[in-house]
Amino acid sequence: IPPTSGTEKTTLEKKGIDYQQVYNTIADMLEENEDYDDGSYGPVLVRLAWHSSGTYSAADGTGGSCGATMRFEPEATHGANNGLAVARDFLEKVKAKYPEISYGDLWTLAGICAIQEMGGPIIPWRPGRFDKTQEHVTPDGRLPDAAKDQRHVREIFYRMGFNDQEIVALLGAHAVGRCHTDRSGYEGPWTFAPTSFTNEYYKLLLDEKWVEKKWKGPKQYEDKKTHSLMMLPAEMTLAWDKEFKKWAQIYAKDQDKWFEDFSAAFSKLMELGVPYAADTKVYKFKPTTA
Ligand code: HIF
Known part of the structure; x- marks a missing residue:
């Protein structure tokens, strides 16, 4: 129509x-x-x-x-x-x-x-x-399923017309906000300042040690040091996939570059x-x- x-x-x-x-x-x-x-x-x-x-x-x-x-x-x-x-x-x-x-x-x-x-x-x-x-x-x-891996993430974002660099640039938006058990089933924020839009997401993702959270909820990761931050299975792929990781490293080091690429994406x-x-x-x- x-x-x-x-x-x-x-x-x-x-x-x-x-x-x-x-x-x-x-x-x-x-x-x-x-x-x-x-x-x-x-x-x-x-x-x-x-x-x-x-x-x-x-x-x-x-x-x-x-x-x-x-x-x-x-x-x-x-x-x-x-x-x-x-x-x-x-x-x-x-x-x-x-x-x-x-x-x-x-x-x-x-x-x-x-x-x-x-x-x-x-x-x-x-x-x-x-x-x-x-x-x-x-x-x-x-829309993407947080429980899945990089094959799924690529499938979803390629369908919209994005490439790997743009996918990684977009993901940094999880610097803000949190997961709610009564909405997605997942729990917790990605950063310590979930109302500040910074490149902290990439730094934490690459610098912290992430371990599987022990709980009755869906599989998610938490930072080993404080147990207060989270990562979804789908986004741990940023640290595991070679091509994704390359961009995460660039954005962790250079917030201006990330802002520019994020704004465009x-x-x-x-x-x-x-x-x-x-x-x-x-x-x-x-x-x-x-
Ligand atoms: Fe999210 N996202 N997102 N997301 N998202 C959640 C919350 C937020 C994915 C899953 C979730 C993007 C990509 C992906 C925001 C913005 C963006 C939640 C938690 C889940 C499960 C919902 C809840 O329980 O309240 C997945 C699997 C994505 C692809 C890998 C975008 C790039 C990062 C495109 C994007 O901009 C924001 C903001 C929130 C926080 C909402 C809140 O209420 O605080």
Whole structure:
């Protein structure tokens, strides 16, 4: 079924939404509830932006952030999306203030806002996503399974059109946030500062000794020293796979290089499958913390 295409896009542009103002509104809300997780909604917003984009398949052009089909069943309750209702509900407050913005634009803008406000790089962003209907929901199984190995990780990200370097660059985003037993079944954060966007993830992954956690939950790794950090089986492959490890070492040593590569890869992820007009304006939002 073809998307509603051209006409709707032009209308959106004509609406003259002040996207920096939308950005500022989200930025102001990120830490509104100090009891939520580590005190910020930033990480769960990044996960929503990524899960709405990561359904893309380059082979047939389906999925991706245009459409925001995660609003609908069964995608809303696909196992990989457990817990993301928190992020969707959070953004309803923003949608109520700016009803003209599409959900796809709102979710991706919020992810970028969260990364920038947590100290990450500036990520270029373009509007133009429009809402699709329930008929466009993507099949289950398009997002990565944390229990699997590098063959699976490559299969999933190659399907979207990424290469090994981009996969490793993206993975550093796990510097922020944590796993929740009541969402994925896994438990714990990847770094000691889960609301700061730094290259700490790569340093810990390569420098710490990782051992299997002894517990009743799904297989995951913990750092031998403090037992307080975690790694998923799928991402231990960054330390084990030769080609992946090469990039992890580069990013562990050079945060500027990582920021540059992460920004490009995350921007690409947000735009997968979005039918842009050639002259669509590129926004670079000003962090409110600058
Ligand atoms: Fe995640 N990811 N991710 N992820 N993710 C979780 C949480 C976050 C994978 C699995 C998980 C990426 C890739 C992969 C974030 C951002 C990104 C959780 C825990 C799991 C299991 C969910 C929960 O229990 O709440 C796998 C297998 C990936 C491919 C290897 C991306 C690169 C790192 C693409 C990405 O940007 C963020 C942020 C979180 C934290 C969410 C939170 O609520 O704190």
